[in-house]
Amino acid sequence: MKAKPRILLTNDDGVDAPGLAVLVEIARQLSDDVWVVAPAANQSGTGHRFTLGYEIALEERGERVFALDGTPADCVVAGVTHVLKDRKPDIVLSGVNRGQNLGDIMHCSGTAAGAREGALHGAVGIALSQAMDYDHGRDEIDWACASRYGADVVAAIVDAFSGEDTYFNVNFPIADPADVTGIRVVPHQRFAHSPFELYPSDNAGKHFVTILQTPKPLDESADFHILHEDNAITVTPLLLQQTDMDFVRRLGGRLPFERPEGR
Template sequence: MRILLTNDDGVDAPGLAVLREIAHVLSDDVWVVAPAANQSGTGHRFTFGYEIELDERERRVFALDGTPADCVVAGCTHVLRDKKPDLVLSGVNRGQNLGDILHCSGTAAGAREGALQGAIGIALSQAMDYSIGHDEIKWDCAVAHGVETVRAILELKGAVDTYFNVNFPMCTPEQVSGIRMVQHQRFAHSPFELYPSDNAGKHFVTILETPKPLDPRADFHILHEENAITVTPLLLQQTNLELLERFDGRLPFNGMARGQG
């Protein structure tokens, strides 16, 4: 199995080192194409219209001055153009990727682009408590259960047009209650807000608090309250097929040209 690794925290991030350990248990054909610098929150953005540099840091490890989506394209169509990867793993992200936050996640975008390129795409994140500082994170759960979780996903049958989002809980490996297949949390409204900086006239886009209520069946609750590893299968096909079928692809149209009547 040929495996391509990427992330959004950057090629030197400790989470990528954890992901490399996981991948090397699964295969000896492991490659890395990751951003040269932090690309958190970039979503599925591509670097259009600008030159980007691909730097070979060591054997089978490349840094690209672009986004996670750029990295997966570079890996699939350039670095591994002779034989595309069977599996694209993105992460292990520093901090959880839950609910509607998936829409801006560069980690999720790496897995999504992997699936779009024809591989199995899996995004992995290690939960942390942001209230006690951005450097306080323990990777134990991801290290202990990463291989088992990826293998469980690889054994799923019939997952067509799908990529996967995985979160490891904030607990010891022994406290993990299992692996749960769950939906992602749909928040009542976007969790993002504009927050004023201490510098006059400057602001941050941030998440000040999690919108409530939370669905007890969804990833946010099950990760934090039940200490389960959450796996969310996500579709590449984003069309509302129920609505499309209900209207048979047609909306009311009277054929009247603009300015008439």
């Protein structure tokens, strides 16, 4: 990794989230050119949504720290094209998310979207998440694994990156740092079906969209199993080019077509 890269940070939990403070400390181990543009409020689950057609406010919260009343994708755009327009960031880090982002769940992840948008602008985009046990409440989370290994993982990814059309999704296990078994480069879990479903609330006629249980079976070589069962840090490289090229090649780039008579 080159000396003193310019690093832009964002997240989806909001500018005041404790995971962002962890990410700042991670980034400062790698460079002193660290900038933050993060949502003013929680934007979890927004995916890669942009705030289009509406005015959004950018507020300077401190030295090199900005809050935007928009999504993580909005924040990266603001950081790359406005706050850092004199020189674009070399690395965009998104997180550290409160809870794991695994398998197909990453499709709706604002954390992943921040890294993806950074990669689309030419930076090395890396999303980082600290796993937690949701059965014990959202306030109980130990950031020790992310704090201890975050800078090492980012540096290793940047050193391995050679300009591929790729961004990265990283998850830290629920484990004492001394019990982490290593860093594994793994595919993301493709679930048998979407894990999301509609769940009735205690208020008549009202519902939540939520994940009640993880679809089974699970692939023992994929991120979900490796993180939870092997206590390993998982790194999943994801492609920006999403075209199914095998399908394109199989059909020779064409589908059968008959022109309607008389036309």
